[in-house]
Amino acid sequence: MNENPYFPNLALITSIRDEVGGDRAIKTFQTRFVNGNNFTFKSGQCAMLSVFGKGEAMISISNSPFTKDFLQFSILKSGRVTSALHNMENGSIIGVRGPYGNSFPMEKWKGRNLIFIGGGIGLAPLWSVLKTALVNKKDYGDLMLIYGARTSKDIVFKDELYDLRSEMTVHLSIDKDESGWNEFVGFVPENVKSKVSWPQNSIAIICGPPIMIKFVISTLAELGFEDEQIYTTVENKMKCGIGKCGRCSIGEHYVCTEGPVYSWAELKKLPQEY
Amino acid sequence: MEQYEPRIIAFLCKWCSSAGSDLAGVSRMKYPPNIIPITVMCSGSVSPLYVLSAFRNGADGVLISGCHPGDCHYIKGNFYARRKILLLTELLNYIGMDEKRFKMSWVSAAEGAKFTELAKDFVEEIRFLGPQNKLIRGN
């Protein structure tokens, strides 16, 4: 790997899967470096993807570190770079640098129940930690996923979610009722309230839009979760990824280096600028 | 030595000037290939920013052409253009850009000959001036 931290390593897109269509389309990409092996990373870390001519975007890695032959990114079409990524084909070349940021403290969680709570594209960062937990299933207590999307069409990883039910509890929700939907209807925090009843010895890991995170945290607090039992990932705009350019800062932290994973106990102490 | 070939961006209104240039084409009146036409809906829709952007991207000259006064498909678009373009002309001249590099004309759908003549003159004028090197991007 190049010593220059700004240097994008060339990577080949090896697979593209459509998750969600429409205006807010989501696709899942797998990439492999052109020269040499993938970098090693931990669950929760991010990578800076470049589309040459368009720029860079920080995306969380959504596969488990145990799958070593590719890096996986699930990307919501949102701006200049992500739109360009959505226009790419199998075999296209992009730039990847990283991995950046801290990771989920999975060692610390051993012996605890894990509750994953996600909304929309927020399932992507959770997916990596969830898959890792499944590999070492015996290290943890009960596993549960609570995931919500706007409509049934906006649910990502549909097939995999179906398969997942054989290994752990999965609760899905959509915002408004649809015919043929026989799971929870309503917002994620409400679903959390109705499904979670065992704060003791549990860890809740949240990822989703900022407003959802906020409400889920207060719901969990009501249910009796301690601040140290709640983890979330924070997203801010990033450019350098290495704690210099200044824009992802929250207080004295740079999300790209000290974040993106925070326990609510830690995040609470920082200014709420995210 | 190879002859210098100027590049001229021409913003032509769809209803008159663009049709005029087409007429020149089908009538076998040859106008120089140095003119790169861009059809716009109306000369009034040409933002001064388009002109600056054309220069920035390497145009040696820029032409804006619309319908004759009174003939505008949108009634008065070309009158608005007239004001805007005069302001732009004065400003470009004021900062020392060669005013000859920027032109406006009225060409109707029937004036293929006028368009051809105009294009030829403009190309020769720019050929004489040489490449535009003042507003080139990256400089």
Added chain:
Amino acid sequence: MEVVIQRDSFPQLLEKLNRYNIWLPRKNGDYWEFKLSRGKESLDKKYTNTKLSPKKFVLPQTETLFQITEGENGKFNIDEKQKKDSLDIVFGIRPCDGVALSHLDKVFLNSFKDPYYSKKRDNTVFIGLACETPPFENCSCTTMGESPFSTKGLDILLKDIGDRYIVEYITDKGKKLFSGFPNLFGKITTKDKESLEKIKKESNKKIKKRVEDLSETTKKLDIMFDSDLWFHESQSCINCGICTYLCPSCHCFDINDEQLSKKPLNVKRVRTWDNCQFPIFTMHSSGHNPRPDKQSRYRRRIYHKFSYFYKTEGEHLCTGCGRCSNYCPAGINIFETLQKVAEYE
């Protein structure tokens, strides 16, 4: 180590160094800036300080990181442009700006060493010029715990004692630069030392301390994030970038791709200065903005300089040069804000 050079010998020194790029402060209209030397010159006695800080020597406003070109069948070639190998010598850095260089070092040379910054830093010799009088009314290095004779961040410091300069070598790089021409330099005498002491004392006296106790400010910042002081202090702010672009310590930047041609793709990845006072600085792609108003942006600037940086690096990210306050279109004075924070109850 200290030696002495006669003021009259200064042009000769420049001549001996002429194979390098020599930058001297020169007046451009109403303000001073660093310009390439035209040969035999002296340091202008009237020189105050440059309006734009010398950070451009190590962090230029616009800098190409590398160029990406598309080769055959979709392959890309990335050319890391690092052409700078020649030595730049900058004369007339005021000690406050030297201190700022030491701040930038902390940002760019720590973990994830920045190769562009580091190369420029290595290939530039910064020669300071101590202030016998504060150049501006808002000068206040002493507030920040520095002095008009500070040597931080510099390679050499010149101290003007009238008809001669006392030359203090700070780094080996500085020492090496002048080592080739010993006959231009003399030994420092007791008299020189005495006049220096006198000037130093005078100079320190002339600089007003603008904040009584800065440690109090830093302490108070911990408890006043939600204070309405930020609203009042920033009410006249107009969201321009003067304070940060002129600041010698501010270093936030942006990275963008600039297309030179589409097919085959030819792109420059460019780093440019950016600015925490612009609303778009922190705006997410969704339109959500963590710092949506000028009050939170102004607060960010003060906190970054006097609380956050202090927590992580043990120093204030401010040198007291006063540029932000001298040139603020709305007349916002950073020292007044700091004093108000210190007095906050």
Added chain:
Amino acid sequence: MVHIEDIKKEAKRLLKEKKIKYLIGYKRGTNGLTALPTFIKEPEDTDELIWEASCIQNLSRYLVEEKKEQLKNKAENTLPVGIIAKACDTRSIAVLLQEKFLERKDIYIIGVSCEYGGVIDQKKIKKKFRGKKPEKVIFDKTNNLLIGTKFGNIKVPAEEILAERCIECKSTFPLLCDDVFGENVKRKISEHFNSIKEIEELPAESRWEFWHGHLEKCIRCFACRSVCPMCFCTECVVDPIELAVTNESTAREKAEKVKWIERSTTATDNIIFQLVRTLHLAGRCIDCGECERVCPVDIPIRLLNKKMEKTALEKFGYESGFDINMPSLISNFKDEDPQDFIR
């Protein structure tokens, strides 16, 4: 003569009777002679108001900020905002009203006539009074200024320290006022458009050198844009990303935003930025000179706008800032508009 005590009294009354939400005015600066903007809510704070030749800023920019905040928060404006405005400042308010960006009922204008004077140019003062700190500037009726310093009064011809725009001022008396202080007097120091004559007479190549040399220095701090009351767009062509993004903006809108210029501060892109700004201000700029005053690298931006002002007047008989019912320069035309430049 304008007496500050009268202004204070009126301001106090307005605040006491809750006629205005708050007052934007000037207070004593801490950094030399320049006055600072102040925002007064409480009647008793009106004592800090000042009125003198150092009240340089065009405070109507803050009306624009207030309006933008309101639009963002979708708040109803209940009380008008009071503002102390010089003649030129009222002309900028007039343009904002003409363009329907502001509503007349939302502002309360306390106009102050500059009478025989105007405001000082800080740079000129600095040069003229090197070492001596001017403390007070008084105008007499003979185009001379009396400058009070520690060393006594000094008499200086107006053009030596007045801001350039004041020397060329069309009228020193404010318009559209709810209250007005000072007299309506005629005074003339210099011909209109005198300042751009010198440049206009240069040969084209020298004009290019002049402007290229200046605009090359631009550091894109956007202070000119930020200080300008007419630059109220939520989105500017030079911004690298769209500012007007909301939750509803589609990815396509965001991705396809045209990059007219790059963020690199190349001379070409600096020039295009300033040209676009100048054109956008044609027929709108009322020559308050703020852009030039704030420019940290001393680009004579005012002279660009002045050229457009001159063109508008000479070619279209249009003058901005005097009539709020007139259609604006480029949203209008006349049959007899010049067209001899068109082939």
